[in-house]
Amino acid sequence: MNESDSLNTNLNKEKILIVDDDPSLLRLLAIRLNAVNYHVESAQSAKQALGILKSFQPQLVISDLRMEGMDGMALFEKIRQQYPSLPVIIMTAHGTIPDAINATKQGVFSFLTKPFESQELLDIVKQAIRLQPRSNQDNPDSNDALWREKIISRSAVMETLLQQTQQVAKSDFSLLINSQSGTGKELLAQAIHQASERRDKPFTAINCAAIPEQLLESELFGHKKGAFTGAANHHVGLFEASDGGTLFLDEIGDMPMNFQVKLLRALQEKEIRPVGSTSSVKVDVRIISATHQNLQKAIKEQRFREDLYYRLNVVELILPPLSERREDIPLLAQHFLSLTAGRTSIQVNGFSQDAMELLISAPWPGNIRQLQNVVEQSVALSTEPVINESLVRNALRDAPTQHPSFQEARDQFERDYLASILKTTSGNVSKAAKIAQRNRTEFYKLLNKHHLNAESFRDG
Structure with missing residues (x-):
């Protein structure tokens, strides 16, 4: 294999930077990680590691804790300031439980005490790599990681959501993002747009709760000059302005009932009629909507149209608090x-x-x-x-006191309660249903309602 072939092969590998002032341990770690197809760079000091980081751009850093000069935790602080989403694994021969707790509380991904088994190392490395989006600096045209670069996370629950997000982004289905206020619904909507084939077209957002009812139709559909008092000029609505792209309707649960039927018609016919116009305009827009409300409850209370709900909620994404x-x-x-x-x-x-x-x-x-x-x-x-x-x-x-709604609090209690008894029974649904004093059918309905999978509790 020539040098060019070797370089191309390395570009396809996940990159790991290992830092230790013990050259023999560095060689041993490099051999173990290279053997399972990782691209490894080594540094014998934290200062050297900081120099390598910029050019190497790894998906993971493994560092010793005790080193001459800058130690592993000081290196971690520097990495966190410059690369907040880059996971760091700390190794030490002097590890204690308090050290491990303190390190992980400060954001270290994991803590390994020497000597450790090869499989233990590889398992933790695999977990860390899975939670870190692959760098695409070597291929500016790649969209594999750029779409999610603004979402800062390394949690497993968010990684699962982002994997679902990337999958559904490739389709043109309407999406509903369900979550509490302040969780970053618009950021997730932007990520969906960036991961889709529409990324080169406009992304437009509107908060349905912030627009007065009498102006909402004009904002979304536009209006002609003279359509109403104050309409001094022709106004292009957000549907038309987003043509070919994505329109994000935040707080869709607060949309007035009178306007919901007009929105439904626009989605069904893929055309809008500006206020004061006698002709319709064809539009090609993907709709992403979001709410913190329980829309099924709103349907029962006749505050939200059921037909609009199913039009918007082809796929539902649950953004965790x-x-x-x-x-x-x-x-x-x-x-x-x-x-x-x-x-x-x-x-x-x-x-x-x-x-x-x-x-x-x-x-x-x-x-x-x-x-x-x-x-x-x-x-x-x-x-x-x-x-x-x-x-x-x-x-x-x-901070202003922000109490959840009664429904949000009840849902949170149900979700925590179900998770607790599934943990207790190691995912045994029959035993869990018996503890909850519910039959299996009803218990499964509760699990589906809260997007809980009994399988995930079976390994304890």
Whole structure:
């Protein structure tokens, strides 16, 4: 194999950077990882590793904890600041349970105590690589990872959702994103658009709850000059402006009933009629809608049309609340810190261990939007480079109280209760149904309602 062939082969491999001041261990790790088809680069110090990172762009970093000069945790902090979604595995011969807990609480992906079995290492590496989107810097035309680059996550629940997202993005089906407020529904909608064949056409978003009923038709369908008082010019609506692309209808559950029938007709006929016009305009638009409401309940209460619901909800994506993806909190907090730090005279570059533990354990009823607010307030009031626990606690206390609706609270209780008894019974549905005092059919309906799979609990 010539040098060119070797280079092309390496480009197709997942890339791992290993860091250790022990050359013999570096060679051993490289041999183990190369044997299972990873492309490995080695560094004998944290400083050397930081130099390699920019050009090598790995999907994973494996670092020793105790090294001369900058140690593994200090290296991790530097990596987190520059590459917040890059997973890091820490190795140590001096590992203790508190070390492991503290490292993982700060965002380290995993912690390995030497000596470890080859299979143990490979299993953890596989998990980390699976949660890290492959870099496409070597192929700018590739869209494999670019579509999700704004979504900061390494949690398994989000990875499952993103895999579903990439699959359905390739179709033209209408999608409904269901989640609590503040979870990033529009960001997910943008990712769907970027992963679709429509990515070169417009992506347009509108919050249906923020537009008065009398203006909603004009905003979506447009209007002709003189169509109503104040219509001084012709106005192109969002449907027409999004032709060939994607239209995101946020908070669709708040759309007035009177307008819902007009939207249904536009979706069925793939054409719209601007206000004041006598002719229709053909449009080719993919609809992604989102809501935090229970639309099935709204249908029963005659607040939402059932035929529109099924037109919009060809495929439903459930975006989890922040409380169900706590492993993402250190990444998100550091990301918001990086965005905010440049707007203050104090060079703030991190969180104390106590502050990070408080962020991870907080309930987050306001989800990612609330986390961003807490980080911004903490940065604004910080007088030191590291945000302390007191600042975070005060920001959490000052945050507006955001109680979930009764339905959201009940759904959350049901979901937690079902997951708890499935864990207790190791996924045995018959035993779980007996504990819940429900028959198997009814119990399966509850599992389907909350998108729980008994199989996933069978390995404990």
